[in-house]
Amino acid sequence: MKFGFDKAFSPTSSQESVYEIAAKPIVNAVMQGFNGTILAYGQTSSGKTFTMTGPNMDDPDQMGIIPRMVTTVFDQISQADDCIEFSVKVAYCEIYLEKIKDLLDTSKINLKIHEDRARGIYIEGLSEQYVSCEEEVYDLMKIGSENREVAYTNMNSGSSRSHSLFLLTVSQTNSKDLSGKTGKLYLVDLAGSEKVSKTGAAGKRLEEAKNINKSLTVLGQVIYSLTDGKSTHIPYRNSKLTRVLQDSLGGNSKTCLIVTCSPSPYNESETISTLRFGIRAKAIKNKPKVNREYTVAELKLMLSKVQEEMERKDNYIQKLEEGLKKTGVQINDIEGVKNDQGQGEKLDYDEIMAEIEDLKIRLSDEVENNKILTEENKQQNTMIQEMNNEKSLLNYKYTQLQESNACLEQKIIEQEGLIEKLVISKEHLESDNQEILKIKMSMEQMINEKDLEIADLKMHISGNVKKTPEIVYDLRAQVQVEKEKNDELCVKVKELETSMESTLSLLKSDSPNIQEALIKQAVDKEKSLWLEERKSIYRDLKNRINKVIELEITLDAAKEKYESLENAMTLGEKKLKQRTDLLAKNLEQLSAMYKQILNEKATSKVDIKVLERKNTRLTERNYNLEEENKKLMTKVTLYESKIKMLEDEISITGPISRNSINSSRTGRPPTYKVRKSIRGGLPSSSRNGSVLV
Numbered sequence: 001m002k003f004g005f006d007k008a009f010s011p012t013s014s015q016e017s018v019y020e021i022a023a024k025p026i027v028n029a030v031m032q033g034f035n036g037t038i039l040a041y042g043q044t045s046s047g048k049t050f051t052m053t054g055p056n057m058d059d060p061d062q063m064g065i066i067p068r069m070v071t072t073v074f075d076q077i078s079q080a081d082d083c084i085e086f087s088v089k090v091a092y093c094e095i096y097l098e099k100i101k102d103l104l105d106t107s108k109i110n111l112k113i114h115e116d117r118a119r120g121i122y123i124e125g126l127s128e129q130y131v132s133c134e135e136e137v138y139d140l141m142k143i144g145s146e147n148r149e150v151a152y153t154n155m156n157s158g159s160s161r162s163h164s165l166f167l168l169t170v171s172q173t174n175s176k177d178l179s180g181k182t183g184k185l186y187l188v189d190l191a192g193s194e195k196v197s198k199t200g201a202a203g204k205r206l207e208e209a210k211n212i213n214k215s216l217t218v219l220g221q222v223i224y225s226l227t228d229g230k231s232t233h234i235p236y237r238n239s240k241l242t243r244v245l246q247d248s249l250g251g252n253s254k255t256c257l258i259v260t261c262s263p264s265p266y267n268e269s270e271t272i273s274t275l276r277f278g279i280r281a282k283a284i285k286n287k288p289k290v291n292r293e294y295t296v297a298e299l300k301l302m303l304s305k306v307q308e309e310m311e312r313k314d315n316y317i318q319k320l321e322e323g324l325k326k327t328g329v330q331i332n333d334i335e336g337v338k339n340d341q342g343q344g345e346k347l348d349y350d351e352i353m354a355e356i357e358d359l360k361i362r363l364s365d366e367v368e369n370n371k372i373l374t375e376e377n378k379q380q381n382t383m384i385q386e387m388n389n390e391k392s393l394l395n396y397k398y399t400q401l402q403e404s405n406a407c408l409e410q411k412i413i414e415q416e417g418l419i420e421k422l423v424i425s426k427e428h429l430e431s432d433n434q435e436i437l438k439i440k441m442s443m444e445q446m447i448n449e450k451d452l453e454i455a456d457l458k459m460h461i462s463g464n465v466k467k468t469p470e471i472v473y474d475l476r477a478q479v480q481v482e483k484e485k486n487d488e489l490c491v492k493v494k495e496l497e498t499s500m501e502s503t504l505s506l507l508k509s510d511s512p513n514i515q516e517a518l519i520k521q522a523v524d525k526e527k528s529l530w531l532e533e534r535k536s537i538y539r540d541l542k543n544r545i546n547k548v549i550e551l552e553i554t555l556d557a558a559k560e561k562y563e564s565l566e567n568a569m570t571l572g573e574k575k576l577k578q579r580t581d582l583l584a585k586n587l588e589q590l591s592a593m594y595k596q597i598l599n600e601k602a603t604s605k606v607d608i609k610v611l612e613r614k615n616t617r618l619t620e621r622n623y624n625l626e627e628e629n630k631k632l633m634t635k636v637t638l639y640e641s642k643i644k645m646l647e648d649e650i651s652i653t654g655p656i657s658r659n660s661i662n663s664s665r666t667g668r669p670p671t672y673k674v675r676k677s678i679r680g681g682l683p684s685s686s687r688n689g690s691v692l693v
């Protein structure tokens, strides 16, 4: 089986070669004002996404058609004449389960397709983002790709479950001749046709597979109808995909179809049907044309040419009539011819009138545009004024804050000094505290020792105190006994004296001298003995009494010592406690102060940063607004000159009818969108951030 294609790429072909051969001519055509479409069709997992997006958009070797085409577009813009002003818009959507979902605004999940004279076929409500550099497009692509419906199947771990459409619109206006053209580029990564038996689709995946295969069948039917040479009806409306791609398939578009096939014999039947599809599609004949707007100069030229032609024909007719009159032919006979000729001229004239009408409409559109722009400009100016006011207010606040900041910093420095001092005094206090603690400890030890001593003393004293009365009592008892003994002895002495006297009296009667002498001797002896004994008893008694007195004195002294020690201890403890409490309090206050200062320092640093950022943002915003204003002014001047030219033009053709204004033909993007215009010739780097016209 043989199939002939424009070019076949092997699995090892580079992304660049695919782009250069298949896609670049289409991108070039779009830059010339044509519509272009690049479609990737093939079995699931055959490499459609690999071709369109590429496995890695950030790798220059691996990036696919879409990122490369974006680079080409911006390269061509930077190489273009600087009198050409470009605007580039991007939209990204997918058709999933026959619903159009906006990939740049996922809240839009079921968008409708519409058609009108000005815009052709379009998806209503699809977000279009103005971009001014490649990076912005890549960002949008990444956002969109992340929002795509992708799932695991047995054949592809990241199988696209939807058809994705990436739409890039490039509009350009030549500020010299005021001509304009717009090219739309559709980049379509179709979902892969799949055999459910191979992909193992079930449940949700099966539902998706059915939808994918159905819409691809409709695509096949459309292509068949376009190429069979006899179909009068093309079933574009049978699926969302074919309806959106109506212009790309047999309409106003230069279209390139890339068919991707699996090199594996396992997929042979799918590969053959894919190639058949490709051959059919190759036979479609499209009718691309440049989507351009005529310049005033071009219209003028056309008008003057037609006027010249009319004059020439009038002269010719006049001459013919004269000649015919001379030959005697009735003019009425050739009236039909004349009318026919007149009809031809009329047709040209009508065309011119239609162009003039168009011109009027354009002029009124431009006037409207200008009004809107002037209004926008006014608003911008007011905004700038407000911003300036706000800025000066903020600047004033900023200066004040800077001043207070300086004060704060001064305060912080002071506080830091204070902190340092406090830290030093804290250290001193801590060492003092340590010493005091040591003293306290030693005092406590001393107190403990003293306590022990006191306890000992107490015990001793209490023992002694207890014992002393006993001793005194004993001593007294002894004294009493001794006294009693003495008394007894005295009684005995007296008795002895009495008996001695009686004995003496007896002796006196017998031998009074001898006996008396003997008795006296004995009595004296006995008397001295008793006296001695008595003296020793007295001495002993005296000693004992002295001992009691001494003991009582020691007891009193001990009591006094105990009391003084007790007093000393309570006083010392009290003082020590007071000192410790004071130190703890001081320490607490110091820590609190330290923390507060640290907090204040941190808060003031954050405040300063916030203010600095706020100020930078404001300056940037102000700068951007001023830039935007400048651009707006340029645009207004441009529009004014355009209007002037158009007014000059109209002054030739007559006054403008206000009723003929048809604002729907303006093609102006919705005002909520910010249009970014890019002037040709600007290098890519300086395009970044050029916004709003």
Ligand SMILES: Nc1ncnc2c1ncn2[C@@H]1O[C@H](COP(=O)(O)OP(=O)(O)OP(=O)(O)O)[C@@H](O)[C@H]1O
Binding pocket: 010, 011, 012, 042, 043, 044, 045, 046, 047, 048, 049, 050, 051, 055, 156, 158, 159, 160, 161, 190, 191, 192, 193, 260
């Ligand atoms: N030419 C190639 N060189 C190397 N790897 C490739 C090539 N083509 C495709 N692949 C790899 O094959 C796998 C499937 O490719 P891809 O996802 O592009 O298929 P697909 O046709 O988009 O599938 P589906 O229709 O299921 O979304 C991917 O891992 C991809 O990197």
